[in-house]
Amino acid sequence: MATFWDRIAGLYDLAGRCNRRANAEAVRRVAAEISPGARVLDCAAGTGKFSLAAAERAGKVLCTDLSEAMLDRAFLKAKRLGRTNLAFEVRDLLCLPDRDGAFDAVIAANVLHLLSRPEQAVAELWRVVRPGGKLILPTYLQGEAGPGFRFLIRLYRLAGFSPKVQFTLGGYETFLRRCGLPEAAPTRIEGRLPVGLAVLTKPATI
Structure with a gap:
């Protein structure tokens, strides 16, 4: 059965243009956090804008989403751009098959507000970040x-969009601290729909 995200996959990038300024700046800042040669996991990647940006510096990017229709579009973008260092898999970010510390960087963009159990998602994403790596x-x-x-947003709701949380910057910081993450101080990216960007470094083991 097609989900809301399967149904809107063809319009997803077009809808993103309504918030072009914030989206573009978020992609730029995230890409700047990726170390050359890094192993990167992108969860809830949608049509792949963060994955493709990360791939410019990463050694390998695993682009994942629950919607196969979204991943099909991400794959076509990568093919058009000649990016060969991306792989694509349908995955649930609440239950990842990877070993602990498998990735140098893990990205999960614009998804936490959609989840009934965002704390569980954060814990699972944090688990697969290597010591010294970034979430x-x-x-x-x-x-x-x-x-x-x-x-x-109200129109989206009529089409089946169902956000669970409406974060403010302060509320987002409180949520991250409640998850036990270090240095949980997200920065604000301005736009018609602002973005709170949190970059969290996992403490290195002694």
Whole structure:
């Protein structure tokens, strides 16, 4: 049975243009956090904009999503760009098959507000980050959306969109600290729908 995300896969990038400024800056900042040659996992990757940006510096990027239709579009983008260092898999970020510390960097962009159990997702993502590696969590601040974007969100709800949390920057920081993450101080990326960007480094083992 097709999900909401399967149904809108063909329109996803078009809808993203409504928040072009914040989205582009979030992609730029996330890509800058990727070390050359890094092993990267991107969860809830959608049509792959963060995966493709990370692939410019990474050694290997595993682009994952629950929606196969989204991943099909991400694959086609990578093919058009000639990117050969990406792999694509349908995965649930709440239950990853990877060993502990498998990745140098893990990205989960604009998904936490959609989850009924975001704390479980954060714990699972943190588990697969290696000591000294990074968990990168750009998250839409729907609690700070402008009037026009609040109307757009209402239209999305009519189509089946179902966010669980409307974060503000302060609320997002509180959530991350409640998850036990170190240095949980997200920065704000301005836009019609602002983004809270959290970059968390896993302590190296002694």
